Amino acid sequence: LAKTTQPISMDSYEGQEVNITCSHNNIATNDYITWYQQFPSQGPRFIIQGYKTKVTNEVASLFIPADRKSSTLSLPRVSLSDTAVYYCLLFSGGYNKLIFGAGTRLAVHP
């Protein structure tokens, strides 16, 4: 059973900032929050991973509040090519298994 909850779908327009929020009320102390992007007929692509506060890389930012019960993936100025399914997962390394939920289907419109 997936340990995270995300919106099933979102719509946006080119050039806008998109924020996808993920709930993980039962996050464990050693869990990292990890986001993946998947295009049709491709494997998931790692986007970003964080533990607390804010993490930023060249493609996205990840905001994590102090209680860590939720997180927000922020995609700045999306383009049509950002249309994909985005998955939020909890990763704790070792032998922990990544169990996928339904993800968020983001559609970016012209």
Next chain:
Amino acid sequence: GAVVSQHPSRVICKSGTSVKIECRSLDFQATTMFWYRQFPKQSLMLMATSNEGSKATYEQGVEKDKFLINHASLTLSTLTVTSAHPEDSSFYICSARGRDSSTKETQYFGPGTRLLVL
């Protein structure tokens, strides 16, 4: 990020034959490898977890005699679909966990293998 490759990218076979899919971690040593299956419009379903040199651990409902997993080295795992049937047609994705050049452990996915059983 780290790179995981899969071969072949797509395969078509006749019912009753066996198909082998290779998964390699190209620039890091994978402590653990995972195999997932994904049907159209659905999310990824974990099939099994394997560690180098030991037997794979299968998820409930996955037949271990049908989906043979071999994890021969820290960079190679194979999935063999034995006596494939049309219902085994799916998108198979491998995943490798390890530390890339950033020394942070995370999990990376291969590009997937599309299997069509006729």
